[in-house]
Amino acid sequence: MVKIGISVSYLVWLASLLLPLPGLAQSSSVVDQLTQQFSQQIEAELTQWQQLTGIEIVSKQIQPRVPTGARSLTPCPTEITIESSSGMPFGNLQRRAQCIEEGWSLFIRAKVTVTAKLPVAARALKRGEIIGQQDIVFQSQVLSGNDRQIIGQVSELLGRQVKRQIRRHRVIQVNQLTAPMWVNLGDKVIIEARSNGFYANMPGEALESGGEGQGIRVKNLSSGKVIIAYPVAKGRVATIF
Structure with missing residues (x-):
């Protein structure tokens, strides 16, 4: 009977070594919660960035870094709130995370490598x-x-x-x-005029330098009038009557 009791006690003691302590289990839960949610948020931000820019992501690596102080926190009963950012979703990131229900907040980091x-x-x-x-x-x-x-x-x-x-x-x-400077001050240019299917062109002289979409003063060499025209190509400007 003594041997049996000793054997049972030994098995209980051995099993207790294999099980995590209550405090450690709780700490691991907080760290895992923060790591998982932050990783998911970064993944979503990368997907959105890729869609907006049209840039193809070849590979990515997300390495969350949770401060050691998180081990002493009580797990959040609901989803942790992690702030978003207007910056790029790669490089060295830092975000504020908080659990409203438990009243705690901290900063978490991540190294995000994107190719x-x-x-x-x-x-x-x-x-x-x-x-x-x-x-x-x-x-x-x-x-x-x-x-x-x-x-x-x-x-x-x-x-x-x-x-x-x-x-x-x-x-x-x-x-x-x-934007390229299609026209420089003093350049001889071709003035293109368009209106309701009508098209004409005439010689002109640029009185200002300008690029695409910039209104510049141009002298119509045929009439002597100074008009506002818009560079559309090298040595060509357009105006609408």
Whole structure:
């Protein structure tokens, strides 16, 4: 009987070692809850970003980092509220998480590594150059939190003028480009006039420099009148009567 009692006690003791302590089980639940919800939120933000930009995500890795203080928190009985952000959903992220019911809040972090297929410069592009199809190739690039203004579509690059030098095989940012200056001060231009199916063109002289969509003063050399016209191509402006 003594041997049986000892055996039973040993089994109970051994089983107790295999089971987590109540406090640790609770702590693990909080950490898991935060990790799971934050990962799901980042996944949703990446999907939305991809849909809005049209950029193809080749691969992604989400590594949530929950502070050790979360181990002492009481698990939230409902979904934890995690703030959203207007920034890019990749790079080093930090968000505030809170459980209203239990009255606690903390900051959680995540390292999100995203590789995307992007149009990049096929060669070094100098200031003043106009980007053509031959200047663009596609490559997989690892994005960082600083890539807030990347251009992901070739259509947004063609015909644009380089404002700041673009290095070969680097992602292209919006602030590196500008609308091309189709017309410069003093240029001889062709003025195109359109109205209800009527079309005419006449020689003119640019009194201002301008790019696509910019209204500039142009002198009609046929009539001598100064009009407002809009550059539509190199050496050509349009006006509507």
